[in-house]
Amino acid sequence: MLNKVSLDLPASPEAIAELQMGSIVYLNGIVYTAREGVYDRILNGGDELPAGLASSSNVNFHCSPAAALQDDGSFNIGGVTATASFRFSKYLADWLDLTQTKILIGKGGLPEKDYKEILAPRSVVYLTTVGYGTGALLGRGVEDVEAVHWLDELGIAQAMWLFRVKDFGPFLVDSDLEGNSLFAQQGKLVNENIEALYDGLKEPALHRYGETRNRKDELM
Amino acid sequence: MITNNIIEDASYEIMRRAAIDIPEDYLNGIKSVAKKEKEQLSGFVIESMIENYEAATEDRRPMCADTGLPRYYIKVGDKAVFDGGFTGIERALRSATARATHDVPLRPNRVHPLWRTEHNNNVGINSPEVEWSFEPDANWIDITTVHKGGLFGTDYRMLFPGDGIDGIKRFLLDTLISFGKRGLCCQPAIVGIGLGGSKDTCMQLGKQAACLRVVGDRNPDPKIAELELELMELGNSIGMGPMGFVGSSMAVDLHIEVGYTHTGGMPISVHTFCLSSRRATARIHADGGIEYRTDPKWFTPYHRRDTIGWEE
Numbered sequence: 001m002l003n004k005v006s007l008d009l010p011a012s013p014e015a016i017a018e019l020q021m022g023s024i025v026y027l028n029g030i031v032y033t034a035r036e037g038v039y040d041r042i043l044n045g046g047d048e049l050p051a052g053l054a055s056s057s058n059v060n061f062h063c064s065p066a067a068a069l070q071d072d073g074s075f076n077i078g079g080v081t082a083t084a085s086f087r088f089s090k091y092l093a094d095w096l097d098l099t100q101t102k103i104l105i106g107k108g109g110l111p112e113k114d115y116k117e118i119l120a121p122r123s124v125v126y127l128t129t130v131g132y133g134t135g136a137l138l139g140r141g142v143e144d145v146e147a148v149h150w151l152d153e154l155g156i157a158q159a160m161w162l163f164r165v166k167d168f169g170p171f172l173v174d175s176d177l178e179g180n181s182l183f184a185q186q187g188k189l190v191n192e193n194i195e196a197l198y199d200g201l202k203e204p205a206l207h208r209y210g211e212t213r214n215r216k217d218e219l220m
Numbered sequence: 221m222i223t224n225n226i227i228e229d230a231s232y233e234i235m236r237r238a239a240i241d242i243p244e245d246y247l248n249g250i251k252s253v254a255k256k257e258k259e260q261l262s263g264f265v266i267e268s269m270i271e272n273y274e275a276a277t278e279d280r281r282p283m284c285a286d287t288g289l290p291r292y293y294i295k296v297g298d299k300a301v302f303d304g305g306f307t308g309i310e311r312a313l314r315s316a317t318a319r320a321t322h323d324v325p326l327r328p329n330r331v332h333p334l335w336r337t338e339h340n341n342n343v344g345i346n347s348p349e350v351e352w353s354f355e356p357d358a359n360w361i362d363i364t365t366v367h368k369g370g371l372f373g374t375d376y377r378m379l380f381p382g383d384g385i386d387g388i389k390r391f392l393l394d395t396l397i398s399f400g401k402r403g404l405c406c407q408p409a410i411v412g413i414g415l416g417g418s419k420d421t422c423m424q425l426g427k428q429a430a431c432l433r434v435v436g437d438r439n440p441d442p443k444i445a446e447l448e449l450e451l452m453e454l455g456n457s458i459g460m461g462p463m464g465f466v467g468s469s470m471a472v473d474l475h476i477e478v479g480y481t482h483t484g485g486m487p488i489s490v491h492t493f494c495l496s497s498r499r500a501t502a503r504i505h506a507d508g509g510i511e512y513r514t515d516p517k518w519f520t521p522y523h524r525r526d527t528i529g530w531e532e
């Protein structure tokens with residue numbers, strides 16, 4: 001059986017250090033969402049971070065909720081699903097320094113070197129959503145919307161949402177404080193098989209760029 | 221008489237059903253894949269997904285918050301009588317999309333590709349897409365919605381006749397491996413392969429093969445049916461499961477659709493319909509009664525047009 005952990009937020013350095021790759025995690029407290037729209041506004045556009053963000057949450061969820069504004073001004077949060085994190089790689093170092101975020105949650109992890117070069121030096125770990133499509137289970141864990149920022153400017157999908165969550169999960173621990181990654185380890189195991197799959201299959205007549213990286217090559 | 225109001229009601233309802241309730245065939249497919257999965261991590265992911273489908277149905281909330289790009293497939297019987305005309309149907313579909321986006325709620329995913337502006341309701345330029353098909357001797361209208369997620373999992377390539385089945389296998393492996401790593405295409409998926417046609421029909425056939433045929437359905441050509449099973453096996457032998465973890469669960473099923481193509485080429489497309497394989501269909505009968513189901517029954521013999529159509 002996989003190990004199961006419940007984590008109170010903001011997460012303490014000790015609790016983060018104890019997380020083991022491959023453990024299942026449920027969260028209690030406040031998580032915030034931010035992706036390229038928010039990153040751009042703050043890191044490149046000169047907008048300020050919402051006051052008190054660092055003290056209320058140190059968990060950045062790469063997520064766009066299925067949310068709708070109700071007539072009474074509150075929000076109906078339906079499903080909650082992560083989006084692929086690798087696209088945000090270029091923002092992360094500055095963002096983590098600015099916000100003191102210690103846990104990143106998203107879909108699919110980061111390029112392998114980012115764990116060692118960006119996350120580990122800042123004592124940050126990465127949690128991944130499970131299967132990625134578990135929007136209904138995660139939606140259940142959202143108790144309330146604490147605040148939402150840049151909703152008008154960025155729209156529902158890109159706005160910064162602060163969710164108060166309880167038993168919010170499941171997530172899997174992808175990386176540790178040394179910068180090791182479960183995704184990277186599993187990927188290497190999968191790779192061992194790959195060459196054999198192509199054994200005996202003849203090459204196609206016309207190749208394409210990607211199969212060669214040299215744009216001067218002819219593809220025939 | 222089929223009125224526009226009935227069409228809008230039916231479309232609104234299938235939007236909700238597609239977003240929330242996993243189709244029975246796919247659920248059973250996932251369960252049988254789960255039984256064969258021997259790896260602990262991959263097995264845990266699939267179990268969590270099954271719990272997620274249950275939570276979605278119980279709470280009436282979308283199974284995945286990325287509610288994809290909602291779109292429609294309409295099949296109109298030759299004898300169907302409806303009062304609003306074809307553009308009336310299209311208007312009803314746009315209105316149902318906007319209302320369902322707010323009410324379910326669905327994520328307003330649709331934005332302008334350059335300006336990233338939106339109407340917050342999944343309606344905009346050329347969206348939602350509406351594809352039309354017709355059926356002889358029928359007086360009903362079938363409306364199917366598909367909410368296909370996925371920035372990942374689709375590719376196209378021009379192969380040549382000499383590349384043969386080997387070429388198809390290589391391309392399928394290339395596609396599944398590249399999008400399966402880290403689970404970007406949210407496998408295990410229903411895989412659709414389009415073979416032939418011109419580039420646009422090839423893409424369309426593959427997408428429809430993934431999204432509009434149910435798990436367990438086989439192509440009527442017995443040799444193609446055999447190839448479907450063989451290629452599914454191949455996908456599941458990669459050694460990759462959900463999220464790109466070690467495992468054996470890549471394809472829940474694999475469907476191939478073909479179209480006559482240029483004598484010199486064999487274009488191929490591959491599409492994956494993710495862990496949230498969302499589709500729902502409404503049949504609107506001549507008296508205005510509505511029946512709901514999850515099998516689109518899109519590929520009828522007439523739709524495939526596998527005979528020339530007159531006596532040779």
Ligand code: SF4
Pocket residue numbers: 081132133284285286287288368369370371404405406494495496
């Ligand atoms: S690809 Fe994954 S994240 Fe996207 S809709 Fe499908 S299950 Fe959801």
